[in-house]
Each structure stands twice: as C-alpha cells, then as structure tokens.
Amino acid sequence: MGGDERTQFPSGHQPIVQRRPGDPRQSVPFAPAGSPRMPGAREDDATSPPQSAPGSARPPIETYSGGAPRDRVVEDGRFGELFVLFIINVLLGILTLGIYRFWGKTRIRKYIWSRASFRGERFEYSGTGLELFIGFLFALLIFGPPFFGFYAWIYFDPPPQNPDPTNPVHFQRLMEIYAVAIVLVIVTFYFMHVATFAAYRYRLSRTQWRGIRGSVSGSAWTYGFLGFGLSMLNGISMGWTKPWADTVLLKYRLNQTMIGSAPLVCNIEAGKLYPSFALAWIVTMVATVVAIGGIVSIFVSLTDLRTGRTDPPAMTVLIVLVLLYLLIPVVWLATINFYRAALIRQTAATSRLSGLAFAFPVGGWRLLWFNFSNFFLVLISLGLLLPLVILRYARFVAEYLRVDGDMDYAQVRQSESKGPRYGEGIAEFFGMGVI
DSSP, rough: OOSSSTTTOTTTOOOOOOOTTTTTTTSSOOOTTTOOTTTTOOOOOGSOOOOOOOOOOOOOOOOOTTTOSSSSOOOOHHHHHHHHHHHHHHHHHHTTTTTTTTHHHHHHHHHHHHHHTTTEEEEEOOOHHHHHHHHHHHHHHHHHHHHHHHHHHHHHHHHHOOOTTTTHHHHHHHHHHHHHHHHHHHHHHHHHHHHHHHHHHHHHHHHEETTTEEOOOOHHHHHHHHHHHHHHHHHHHTTTHHHHHHHHHHHHHHTTTTTTTTEEEEEEOOOGGGGHHHHHHHHHHHHHHHHHHHHHHHHHHHHHHHHHTOOHHOOOHHHHHHHHHHHHHHHHHHHHHHHHHHHHHHHHHTEEEETEEEEEOOHHHHHHHHHHHHHHHHTTTTHHHHHHHHHHHHHHHHHHOOOEEEEGGGGGOOOOOOOOOOOOOHHHHHHHHHO
C-alpha cells in the first residue's frame, strides 16, 4: 500500500513520519535533503503535516481505501497463525527458563496489531522484547528484596506451630509477621495501580496508525494514589462509590492521552452508571443472604443429626457448602458485566478525538457470555486455547467499536514524546495481564 492516494504528499514535502527501511510504504516520496523551509516554518516541520501554499485549495481532510469499512476496525488475524506463535513462545520460554517470554509477548503484540486496520491503514507495534526485559529487571531490583526477604524470613525463622496468644513472645512474633505482611499488601495494591497506568502509557507510545504514534502525559504515581485511595473509599462505602471512582480514573487516564498532537477528551459522568451497578449490588446481596442462610441451616441440621446419633452425609454436605460459598462471587461476577457494559458504552459515547466520535453498543448479556466463555475456553484447554481468547478480544473490539467523523490531518503532527524508554516492568513483576 505504498505510494497510493492515502499516503502521497505534495511535491517537496515530507510525510508525517519517516518510514523504516523495508517498510512496504517506503515508496512514499520524501523531501530532498536541504530543501528550503517555507516562510514561518517551525524547526519540527519534519514531524508536521504538509501545509498548503498560500492561496491554494486546502487538501481533503482524509482519504481512505474505498473497500475498507469507514466506521469500524477490521481484524483479520487467524487462530492457526497465532497458535503457532504461541507454541513457539512456550517452547522457547521453557528452554530459556522464562526469559524469552518478553520477546514472545512482543511477537504476539506485533501480530495482533498488524492484523488490525482502520480505514485501510494497519496498526503497527514498535515495542521490543528488550524493552520489556530491561523494565522487568529494574522492577525486580526494586521490589525483589522486600518480597523475597519476607519469604526467606518466614522460611528460615518460621512462626510457632501452635501459637499461644497469652504467651508474650508468641504474640509479639505474630504481630511482627502480620504487620510486615499488611505493609507488603498495601505496597502491592498501590503499585498495581501505578503499573496499570505505566503499562497503558508504554503500549500506546509503541502503537502507530498511519505512522502517528500515541502518547500519554500525567503521572503514574498520581494515578497510583488515586486508585489506591478510591479503592479504600469503595470498601468503606460497601462499593457504592465504585461508579464514581471508575469515572475519575478513566478520565484521568484518557484525558492525558494524545494521538499525535490530537488530544483525546472524555467527559463521562457516573450518574448513568448507577442503575446497572445498583442492580448488580442488590442481586449480589440477595445471593449473600441466601448463601449465609443456607450455610447456617446446614450446620443446624448437622447438629440435629449428631444429636440423633446419625452420621451426616459428609460428601453431600461438603458439596453443598462449596456451592453456597461460590454463589456470592459467581453472582457478582455475572451481574457486574451489565455494569461494565454500561461503563464501556458511556466511555465511548462521551469520548472525542479531533473530529472523531465513538460508540460501543455492547449489551450486558453479550459481555457476560463473552467473558464466561473465554474463562471456560482457557480452563478446559489448560491454557492451550489462550491464543484463541486473545484473538476473540481483538475481534470483539472490531465487532462493536464504531467510529464516526473525520480527523483533520492538516492539524495533526507527530507526537514529540517517544514514551518511556523501558516497558511495563512493574506490571511484569506482579504478573498483570497476558498481553
């Protein structure tokens, strides 16, 4: 697709970015070396779109392949190709004691990105396995000593086997262990939010479309404090602040996002999210009451059976107890999909990028089936169908995401920020995310 109507520039001008050697679009004409700049040109014109000469007609806002859908992303990845990549990554990961996984993850990202296109132009991923590996090493040097030190302390100096709370020595030792464990949990919880923002910034900075890369400003540390504080508030309010907290985090992350020099703007509000969240919360509370009532009834029945000197059916009782115990999380995970679907719809509907508007009309039942079917695909295949799940996520976005409007490329310049030098170290350390 080199040198067609989508990528041609007027004679004597440069494209938005330089193409790498071997890129199929390398045939795009470049400005000759030493060509004079127009009056009033900026020093960074190499990253600016071509400007029309005074008095000439303004170039069209956007052109694209007539055969490409205008309002959606096209995903044409194949499971067979991705599965082969996955198996190779697994085998090389085993041979290298897990070190190759950073390069393997990068290969899968490059494949998924390259098989997605929008208005006739494919996405590109420019990250490297070395960036992920170096980021992980930095995180390992920072977080490894306290976590591994805690495990070594417990292993070489274990707590009393039968602690006596009335024994001052035993009590002090238990309090020391609990105090250190709580601090580590708090640190982990905070840095998981930091990792979420940092990973988002890295991936977007390595994503390009039509040669334009994304960038994210803001602070991962600030986002970490926001996420940690709002999560504590959610706990105190028994979850009722969650819709508002989610919108705060989403707006902080999305409103720091730029595609080239075009800012993404999100104005989502929590009000329209509360009906679906209230439904999930109320249904889960009903399930909780049923589960607690069932468990109490079982223990009362067991007491009556023992009084009558009848052996209770142990296996049946155990199965019922497990089912009642799982009832609460299963109901919550099922009903919260309706809230998440509303959150996705509202986020898309209230976001704008230059002249583009978005929609993501997914329903709660569809999202519920999608998430649960992915879970069971991974479970029944012992992880072998993970490539299919990854591909299903890409196709899911392509199926539901709608984009209307046009970007004015005469106003879009390449991002001056190249993003972080290293990638996702904290997220890698805490095992967050598959891709």
